[in-house]
Amino acid sequence: MRGRIVFAALLYMGAAPTPVAPVRAEGQRQSDAASATDQAVLKVAEEWKAAYNAKDAAAVAAPYTADAYYVSAHVVAHGRPEIQAYFQRGIDAGGPIDTIQILASSQSGELAYTVGTYEATNAGQKVRGRNVVVVRKVGGRWLMAAHESVVADQP
Numbered sequence: 001m002r003g004r005i006v007f008a009a010l011l012y013m014g015a016a017p018t019p020v021a022p023v024r025a026e027g028q029r030q031s032d033a034a035s036a037t038d039q040a041v042l043k044v045a046e047e048w049k050a051a052y053n054a055k056d057a058a059a060v061a062a063p064y065t066a067d068a069y070y071v072s073a074h075v076v077a078h079g080r081p082e083i084q085a086y087f088q089r090g091i092d093a094g095g096p097i098d099t100i101q102i103l104a105s106s107q108s109g110e111l112a113y114t115v116g117t118y119e120a121t122n123a124g125q126k127v128r129g130r131n132v133v134v135v136r137k138v139g140g141r142w143l144m145a146a147h148e149s150v151v152a153d154q155p
Contacts, residue, residue, distance in 0.1 A: 037107045040142050041114060041135055045100065048144075053096045057088035064144045065136060071148040095121040100131075110137040111145075117152075128152045 051059035061084035134146040
């Protein structure tokens, strides 16, 4: 199952001055259902970013499903307690999530995914990364089921 999870993850870490927003090709239309899903998923991303920047690891972990995975070069965290502990270490190290750009998203039934990029400040240095997030509708609410984050090679 872990092998299948690696495809997942895009925590859309928006910026305070720069709203999280999907990028669409000029003239591209989307259905009302897709638009509503995009907005709901963007809200999860905005809340996640706000919680991270507020240094509240419990709130960062809250929008994950109980059995969610977070995967990066540093960790494979499974379940909210492990995800919360991992992000607590990141919060303790300092640095905010600065911006995010969602490049693509799609939905089928109770599952959706997003692909995007982000910028963060780690130890005083700007880093750029990529995310893929898979969300699942649980009890009428979109929650992250899998999230993979990769820091891009820095110049």
